[in-house]
Amino acid sequence: MGSAREYFQNIFDTVRTIATGMSITLKYNFAKTITLQYPDMAPALQPRYRGFHWFEAEKCIACDQCAKACPVDCIYIEKGGPRKIDKATGIAVGGALERYAIDYAKCMFCALCCDPCPTDCIHMGDNHDLSAYTREDMCVEFTDLAKEGKQTPEPYWMQKENMPTWAKEKKNRWEERAKPVRDEMLKALKPSTATPAKKEDAAAH
Numbered sequence: 781m782g783s784a785r786e787y788f789q790n791i792f793d794t795v796r797t798i799a800t801g802m803s804i805t806l807k808y809n810f811a812k813t814i815t816l817q818y819p820d821m822a823p824a825l826q827p828r829y830r831g832f833h834w835f836e837a838e839k840c841i842a843c844d845q846c847a848k849a850c851p852v853d854c855i856y857i858e859k860g861g862p863r864k865i866d867k868a869t870g871i872a873v874g875g876a877l878e879r880y881a882i883d884y885a886k887c888m889f890c891a892l893c894c895d896p897c898p899t900d901c902i903h904m905g906d907n908h909d910l911s912a913y914t915r916e917d918m919c920v921e922f923t924d925l926a927k928e929g930k931q932t933p934e935p936y937w938m939q940k941e942n943m944p945t946w947a948k949e950k951k952n953r954w955e956e957r958a959k960p961v962r963d964e965m966l967k968a969l970k971p972s973t974a975t976p977a978k979k980e981d982a983a984a985h
């Protein structure tokens with residue numbers, strides 16, 4: 781008798797669990813769709829979203845603080861000599877910033893590199909998309925971007941003429957942000973003969 785009861789209980793549990801599962805499926809059949817037709821539609825990013833960095837080369841003193849704070853050692857910095865902030869202009873002067881690169885194959889977007897920066901020149905950005913064909917291409921050379929007047933990497937598809945309005949607006953925002961400092965970004969890549977600021981000045985920025 782016990783086993784017959786168990787038999788019917790099993791049938792009941794099976795039907796009940798299938799009904800429960802199917803009722804959830806059915807509910808989603810009639811729910812409002814939340815599929816986003818990216819890239820035609822803009823993704824909804826939160827204000828403090830941590831995307832691919834944007835970098836102000838002209839303010840970087842190549843002090844390595846960001847690289848030291850990075851838990852996965854994915855920031856690479858090379859300089860031609862000591863760099864200091866010129867307090868009069870807020871621009872770094874001294875040796876050339878020869879390389880500033882981040883390997884996004886390793887980066888985990890923790891933002892730990894941004895906080896210790898004494899000149900506030902490395903920031904988490906609002907770019908969420910960076911496809912690449914090779915692992916090497918995942919390493920973004922920000923100093924090469926600076927030569928093109930860019931502060932942040934762009935996905936390949938964003939370099940096409942024909943792109944959705946939201947993407948055009950975002951790209952324009954990035955360009956407008958970089959435009960006033962384009963010349964300084966280029967200068968940062970070469971040695972500067974300007975008088976470096978005093979040590980306490982650089983620390984103050």
Ligand code: SF4
Nearest residue numbers: 850887888890891893
């Ligand atoms: S976000 Fe985190 S993992 Fe990425 S470069 Fe900065 S410190 Fe390193």
Ligand code: SF4
Nearest residue numbers: 840841843844846897
């Ligand atoms: S902490 Fe800031 S100033 Fe120092 S190397 Fe990094 S980005 Fe440049």
